[in-house]
Amino acid sequence: MSNLLIMLSPPRSFSSVVSTMIGEHPDLYGFPELHVFVGDTVQDVIDFERSSNKRHTAGPPGLLRALAQLHDGVQTNGAAFRAIGWLNDRRDWSVKRLMDYLLEAVSPKLGLEKSPVIAQKQMYLERAYTCYPDAYYLHLTRHPVSTRSSWGEFVENKAKRRKGEGRSERVDRLIGWHHMHTNILRFTSTLPLGQTLRVKGEDILSEPDVYLPQIAEWLGIRTDREAIEAMKHPENSPYARVGPDVARGGNDPKFMRSPELRAGRVKEPSLEAFLEEKFPRWFPAEGTFSQAAKRSGLKIADDEKIAEEISGLAHLFGYL
Amino acid sequence: MSASASVLPPPLDILTDVTPSLPRADRDHAARAAAVLNGRLYVAWLALDDQRQRESRVVLRYSPEAGTWETLYQKTLSAGRARRKKKAKGDKSSGLSVAIRNYGPNEKEVLYVEFVSPLGRVQLYSAEDGAEFRNARADSKVLAAALALREKLTGKADEYALFSIGGRNVLQRRNLQRDSQRWTQIPMPSKGPGAEPPQLSHIASFDGKLTIAIDDSKEGFHLWARNLASEILQEWVSLLRRGGQRYSMNAHVFACVPWKGALYVVSGPGERRSRTDHQVGFEMLRIYLDGSWDLVLGAPRVTGSGLKVPLSCLGPGTDEFTPARFCFLAEAGSELLLGTYEDVAGLQIWQSEDGGSWSVINSAELAGLEKIRSASAFSISTGTALLLEFESSLRGRTFDIWFRPFAKQPVLQRTAAAPGTSSPRYTHAVPREPLKNEPLNPPE
Numbered sequence: 001m002s003n004l005l006i007m008l009s010p011p012r013s014f015s016s017v018v019s020t021m022i023g024e025h026p027d028l029y030g031f032p033e034l035h036v037f038v039g040d041t042v043q044d045v046i047d048f049e050r051s052s053n054k055r056h057t058a059g060p061p062g063l064l065r066a067l068a069q070l071h072d073g074v075q076t077n078g079a080a081f082r083a084i085g086w087l088n089d090r091r092d093w094s095v096k097r098l099m100d101y102l103l104e105a106v107s108p109k110l111g112l113e114k115s116p117v118i119a120q121k122q123m124y125l126e127r128a129y130t131c132y133p134d135a136y137y138l139h140l141t142r143h144p145v146s147t148r149s150s151w152g153e154f155v156e157n158k159a160k161r162r163k164g165e166g167r168s169e170r171v172d173r174l175i176g177w178h179h180m181h182t183n184i185l186r187f188t189s190t191l192p193l194g195q196t197l198r199v200k201g202e203d204i205l206s207e208p209d210v211y212l213p214q215i216a217e218w219l220g221i222r223t224d225r226e227a228i229e230a231m232k233h234p235e236n237s238p239y240a241r242v243g244p245d246v247a248r249g250g251n252d253p254k255f256m257r258s259p260e261l262r263a264g265r266v267k268e269p270s271l272e273a274f275l276e277e278k279f280p281r282w283f284p285a286e287g288t289f290s291q292a293a294k295r296s297g298l299k300i301a302d303d304e305k306i307a308e309e310i311s312g313l314a315h316l317f318g319y320l
Numbered sequence: 321m322s323a324s325a326s327v328l329p330p331p332l333d334i335l336t337d338v339t340p341s342l343p344r345a346d347r348d349h350a351a352r353a354a355a356v357l358n359g360r361l362y363v364a365w366l367a368l369d370d371q372r373q374r375e376s377r378v379v380l381r382y383s384p385e386a387g388t389w390e391t392l393y394q395k396t397l398s399a400g401r402a403r404r405k406k407k408a409k410g411d412k413s414s415g416l417s418v419a420i421r422n423y424g425p426n427e428k429e430v431l432y433v434e435f436v437s438p439l440g441r442v443q444l445y446s447a448e449d450g451a452e453f454r455n456a457r458a459d460s461k462v463l464a465a466a467l468a469l470r471e472k473l474t475g476k477a478d479e480y481a482l483f484s485i486g487g488r489n490v491l492q493r494r495n496l497q498r499d500s501q502r503w504t505q506i507p508m509p510s511k512g513p514g515a516e517p518p519q520l521s522h523i524a525s526f527d528g529k530l531t532i533a534i535d536d537s538k539e540g541f542h543l544w545a546r547n548l549a550s551e552i553l554q555e556w557v558s559l560l561r562r563g564g565q566r567y568s569m570n571a572h573v574f575a576c577v578p579w580k581g582a583l584y585v586v587s588g589p590g591e592r593r594s595r596t597d598h599q600v601g602f603e604m605l606r607i608y609l610d611g612s613w614d615l616v617l618g619a620p621r622v623t624g625s626g627l628k629v630p631l632s633c634l635g636p637g638t639d640e641f642t643p644a645r646f647c648f649l650a651e652a653g654s655e656l657l658l659g660t661y662e663d664v665a666g667l668q669i670w671q672s673e674d675g676g677s678w679s680v681i682n683s684a685e686l687a688g689l690e691k692i693r694s695a696s697a698f699s700i701s702t703g704t705a706l707l708l709e710f711e712s713s714l715r716g717r718t719f720d721i722w723f724r725p726f727a728k729q730p731v732l733q734r735t736a737a738a739p740g741t742s743s744p745r746y747t748h749a750v751p752r753e754p755l756k757n758e759p760l761n762p763p764e
Contacts, residue, residue: 193635199622207624214627218620315538315568 002134003103005219007114008125008188009140010180012150014201016252018140019114020234021204021212021261027221029106032062032239032250033115036095037128043091045098058084062115062250065243070105075238080247096131110219119180125187136219137191139184139198141317144310145269148173171289172280178310181317194218200318202266208232235259271314275307282306334681335669335706338723340380340389351416352709352719357431357450359701360384362392363721364420366435373399377435377442379420379453384702384723392446393453397439423466432456432466465503473525475548480506480530482523489520491532508534509544509556518542524576526583527609531559533573533585540567541587543607560613563587564605565623569636574602575649579656583607584616584675586649586658588636601637602646604658606675616676631676640665650697652704653726659706661692667708669724686722693717702726 005028009015023030038048045063049056058064067083068075090098103111118124128135151173188196197218204211212231213223221227234240239251240259283290283300293300301309314320340363352365361382368375379393417436424430431446433453443456443463456463470489472481477497483490492503508518519535529545536542540563544556563570570587577584588602603618615621615628618636622628637643640662647659647667658670658678667689670678691711698705703725711717 193633193639194620194629197620197622203622210624211622214622217627218622312568318540318562318565318567320538 002132002136003107003110004099004132004135005110005112005138006118006128006132006135007112007138007140008119008184009114009116009142009201010119010147010151010177011116012147012154012252013116013140013142014205015114015116015140016255017234017259017261018201018204019112020237020240020251020255020259021208021231022138022215023112024230024233024236025216025221026227026230027109028112028219029109030112030237030239031066031102031114033060033117034063034066034099034102034113035060035115035117036063036099036113037115037118037124037131040094040127041091042087042093042095042098045095046087046091056249058246059087060250061243061247062239063087064247065239065250066102068244068247069238070102075244075247077244077246080244084246095127099131110221116180119184122183122186125183129187134195137188137196138215139188139196140201141181141198141319142201143268143271143319144174144177144314145271145274147177151176170284171287172282174280174310175282175306178313181313198317202268205261206265208261232261234261268319271311271319275311279303279307335686335722335724337685337720338382338387338389338705339720340382350719351418352707353418353420353433354696354698354705354707355420355422355431356698356700357422357429357446360450361698361700361705361721362420362431362446362450363707364393364418364433364435366416366418366437368416368437368439375437375439379433379444381450382700382705382721382723384700384705384725387723392451393433393444395442399439419467421466421469423462423469423472430466432463434463434467471523473523473530475525475530478548480523480525480548482520488517491520491523508532509542509558521573522576524578524583526578527581529609531576531578531583532556533576535572536563537571538568539563540565540570541573541585543583543585545609559609559611560585560605560607564603564613564615564628565621566603566619569600569619570603574646577649577651577656579651579675581608582675584649584656586646588646601635601640601643603636604632604649606631614676617678632672632678634678637662638668638670644668647692647695648697648706650699650704652697652699652724655727657697657704657724659695659697661695663691666690667692667695667710669706689720 005022007015007019020030022028035049036045039045046059049060064080064083064087065075067086068079071083071086072079099113118128197215199211199215208231209228212228216223216227230236237259240256242248242253242256243250282303283293290300350365350367352363354361354363356362361384362379363382364379366375366377375397377393377395377397378391380389381392382389419434421432422429423432428448430448431450433444435442444453445456445463446453465483468483468485470482470484472479474496478493478495480491480493481503483492491506491508493506494501494503508520510518520532521535521541522533524531525548526545528548530548531543531545534542534544542561543559545559546556569589571589573585573587575584575586583606585605585607586602587605589600604616605618606614606616612625615630617630617632617634617638620627620629638660642662642664644660644662644665647661648657650657654673656672656675658672660668660670662668667682667686668680669682669686671681672678689708689710690713693709693711695709696707698707703723706722706724707719708722709717709719
């Protein structure tokens with residue numbers, strides 16, 4: 001098999017903490033969010049990053065931090081600037097060449113890449129597969145209600161910091177949860193037996209001693225106590241802290257501020273109760289999506305049908 | 321031919337077509353059903369002619385030792401006569417249906433048959449030796465119970481049965497020594513007050529325990545067990561939860577077969593399919609009484625009891641591109657038989673001697689059958705009978721019955737080449753004489 005493990009999940013699915021935990025296995029190297037599969041070339045990746053965040057003009061912070069760490073052994077502003085220069089000189093590289101370079105740098109360890117952004121489009125997933133057809137693909141899930149809540153909180157805070165108030169009239173984030181998981185399922189269902197595995201983030205965080213050895217077993221790497229114990233300390237990762245000013249980010253800010261694994265059972269809310277208490281407006285009538293659908297003569301499915309689809313997918317993942 | 325090939329033993333017939341010879345009109349476009357009594361296979365069917373003016377009702381019995389069929393009941397009814405009779409009975413149906421059930425305590429089992437057609441309804445019951453059928457005019461309660469029976473199993477003193485009552489399966493028990501006619505309902509495990517009644521789908525006797533399978537479209541199936549022989553009303557003990565953590569993808573249990581100290585459960589997502597239902601194929605799990613279990617066939621996954629990978633190296637739906645449909649799972653002496661159907665691969669009969677590794681044992685004729693609608697397996701005295709209903713471009717809707725004898729003295733036998741190899745695989749099977757297929761007299 002490949003020397004790469006790709007974690008697939010929507011944002012706000014415990015992906016930072018879980019990927020960092022898994023990446024702390026002695027036989028693995030957990031990268032921060034590299035965002036490499038959003039384009040064909042390094043130039044595409046830089047352009048994508050700039051279009052999605054105006055502050056990220058030089059490339060994805062996670063990628064710059066990884067380059068700084070691998071080249072200089074530290075993530076200082078100087079090392080990050082050198083990484084920016086290095087990356088700028090290689091704008092014509094394919095993303096495959098860049099990823100191969102990173103994997104070579106961490107060899108013989110297995111590289112772990114997690115970028116929730118690649119679940120946004122089927123095309124990104126296909127690109128990852130085209131580059132790494134033998135990679136392991138780990139599908140991480142989180143309860144839709146807690147994902148929605150966490151996602152909403154994250155976006156609102158981000159918007160408040162920039163504009164002073166949160167954005168409203170968006171498509172409900174449960175739609176995003178459903179859309180990205182559907183993309184992942186469509187993709188993973190085409191993979192041969194054993195190349196993909198699905199795991200609930202809540203299970204890993206609640207019972208790491210039960211689930212982490214299974215992931216190691218699946219990857220064919222050490223399952224001894226020392227290896228599993230190392231996985232329970234995500235705070236030891238060089239990416240488990242906020243990066244240098246010129247490359248801040250690359251992981252969930254909340255995780256980077258407090259990266260330790262917390263003991264205890266992660267609660268799973270009830271989707272049924274949530275839908276009964278607060279039935280979301282999936283597509284606000286005045287929202288962009290609804291207006292575009294109206295202009296195109298498309299009809300959006302009934303609210304009940306949408307709720308049924310989301311519940312069906314949640315049940316498939318083991319959420320009630 | 322190479323030297324190595326010339327020393328191979330000749331291929332044996334693994335499955336034999338024993339379909340009774342009937343006039344085409346009676347065999348095609350007919351409703352049929354089968355049951356087993358005293359180790360023999362009984363097949364009942366009902367055919368209506370194209371003008372819907374005349375129907376044929378037949379009950380046949382197959383004796384595997386002799387390889388022969390005998391006609392036990394055969395009647396024809398014209399529309400005119402049926403109209404006169406229906407005035408009195410008032411029975412009517414737009415379609416054809418046949419039901420045949422083995423009902424009664426083990427020592428005096430009786431078959432009950434019901435034929436329903438636009439021309440009327442006829443109900444029969446057999447003598448205890450199953451050689452004769454009579455109209456069941458009286459004792460309608462027993463008949464109704466027999467026709468509602470889905471599954472049953474017998475303990476030392478009690479008999480347990482699954483009845484379909486008002487569209488829901490209900491588990492009942494009767495004491496064979498005290499009052500063999502009185503069934504009492506057994507309370508089911510419940511999720512709590514206000515919860516929906518559990519959807520009981522199968523029962524099985526497993527290592528002295530009564531095991532029940534409960535379907536759950538949200539959480540996945542649950543298996544529960546309790547002592548089979550105990551008189552005391554016991555608590556149910558959970559054996560396996562949440563569809564072996566495939567959750568709603570294992571919502572329904574299709575079969576529960578105890579074999580060699582373990583319970584083999586076939587499950588899947590049922591009929592619901594949407595674009596998000598990837599890997600919709602069925603799975604097979606092997607469960608032990610202590611609650612430990614193996615994944616025999618299905619999707620690798622992390623679970624509360626460790627990483628599960630399929631022992632057979634087959635994914636859901638036997639790894640076909642379009643997942644194969646489950647048809648049957650049957651214990652056949654020293655082997656298990658699994659029937660699957662997929663549009664391209666056709667009907668496939670899989671065999672396993674250890675429950676973990678499976679190989680296809682189809683004969684060429686069987687694989688050539690078109691569009692299998694259903695396939696059922698019946699364990700009879702010396703082997704397994706398969707009732708296959710299919711659609712043929714030449715014959716329309718029709719059926720075949722095939723027979724596979726129990727393996728007794730294994731010999732080396734050639735089967736299909738293993739995937740990815742050019743060499744034939746060798747399995748053990750028993751040599752036997754081909755069974756004769758005695759033609760039946762056409763109905764009057």
